[in-house]
Amino acid sequence: MTKQAPARAWRRYLSRLALTCLLLAGLIAVVDTETLGSVLGRLGLVSFILATLLHVAGSIVVPAVVTYLSTRGTSMEVRLGRAILINLSIRFYTMVLPRATATGIRWMKYRRTSDGSHAAALVVLEKLVQVFIYSLIAGLMVIVETPRLGSSAVALLLLCGAGVVSAGLGLVATFSPALDPLFARWTLTRSMPAIDQRLQQLAAAVRTQRTRSFLDLVRIAGWSIAGFSFFVLSAWVVVGELDVPLSLAGLVWIRGVVFLGTLIPVTIAGAGVREAGFVGFTQLYGVDSATALGLALALLGLQIAIGAAGALVELYDQVTSLRSAPPVLRERKQHVDV
Numbered sequence: 001m002t003k004q005a006p007a008r009a010w011r012r013y014l015s016r017l018a019l020t021c022l023l024l025a026g027l028i029a030v031v032d033t034e035t036l037g038s039v040l041g042r043l044g045l046v047s048f049i050l051a052t053l054l055h056v057a058g059s060i061v062v063p064a065v066v067t068y069l070s071t072r073g074t075s076m077e078v079r080l081g082r083a084i085l086i087n088l089s090i091r092f093y094t095m096v097l098p099r100a101t102a103t104g105i106r107w108m109k110y111r112r113t114s115d116g117s118h119a120a121a122l123v124v125l126e127k128l129v130q131v132f133i134y135s136l137i138a139g140l141m142v143i144v145e146t147p148r149l150g151s152s153a154v155a156l157l158l159l160c161g162a163g164v165v166s167a168g169l170g171l172v173a174t175f176s177p178a179l180d181p182l183f184a185r186w187t188l189t190r191s192m193p194a195i196d197q198r199l200q201q202l203a204a205a206v207r208t209q210r211t212r213s214f215l216d217l218v219r220i221a222g223w224s225i226a227g228f229s230f231f232v233l234s235a236w237v238v239v240g241e242l243d244v245p246l247s248l249a250g251l252v253w254i255r256g257v258v259f260l261g262t263l264i265p266v267t268i269a270g271a272g273v274r275e276a277g278f279v280g281f282t283q284l285y286g287v288d289s290a291t292a293l294g295l296a297l298a299l300l301g302l303q304i305a306i307g308a309a310g311a312l313v314e315l316y317d318q319v320t321s322l323r324s325a326p327p328v329l330r331e332r333k334q335h336v337d338v
Helices: 004-029 033-040 045-071 080-096 099-111 116-144 152-175 177-185 193-211 214-241 248-262 273-285 289-324 327-337
Strands: none
Touching: 004 273, 033 289, 045 080, 045 116, 045 214, 045 289, 080 099, 080 289, 099 116, 116 152, 116 214, 116 248, 152 248, 214 248, 214 289, 248 273, 273 289
16 A cells, blocks of 8 residues: 555646646637737846736735744744745755645755644744635635626635634634634544644644734735735736736735645645636736736746745755755765665
């Protein structure tokens, strides 16, 4: 069974990679490639750099501030600079691995500063805050745009509402003792004591977040909103450069809903799903498919650029870790590489 597990993992990875390529190839095949090329040609180097910097601010720097604030005063403190480097490294992994695998790598990096339970609690907290903020803001913008969206607004509100409710319940469990009686009944001591012990350790690590003040929670929420704002502004620069007839409110909810779609583990890094989402949702505003796909591919280019920078950071981190390892471990590592 153990020998078959890596084979199954590889099959899942290859199937997701194949689906990613099929989705992207299918989208390109159904649009006018000449029009698509002219759309992408409008994106100048200065605008691309500005959009990339805004994207870095929204997806790398600001989330690192949230991580720093989330761990400050706890047994697991992640320095701001270290959090930024981790976010950069993970952007590389999310470009080449399934999102769940990249999340596991993030957990391993956090684990270097504390035990596995606190690292897992931090990963869960970050994702809950991100999903809650993105879903809430996207839902509010769908309400604003309801006159233009018509009947589509109902389905979009249901999707955003599902994100708000699910993440909200997780945050309530984290910062309020309201659900503690439920967790107290969740025990596997008789059948699986080792797993039960891990779950109890994770629950204890989650409860440590309750020691922070209400002002700390406001700061975390505020920085999360700022991160989403930079995330949207990065795309807004590209929208303006490509002359996409899309309102700012429309871009906000599309950005949020597409993000929720990329959380579904069917492709690599959400590629293909993201582009299909942009093509489908922007058509509600009368944007032609070639322009919509050009916008989506330009945004994908931003992520590839950031992922490339993350690859360099990860390479440096691995080399530094190898050099700082004890001599016996270095020799063992080099022997394994050979």
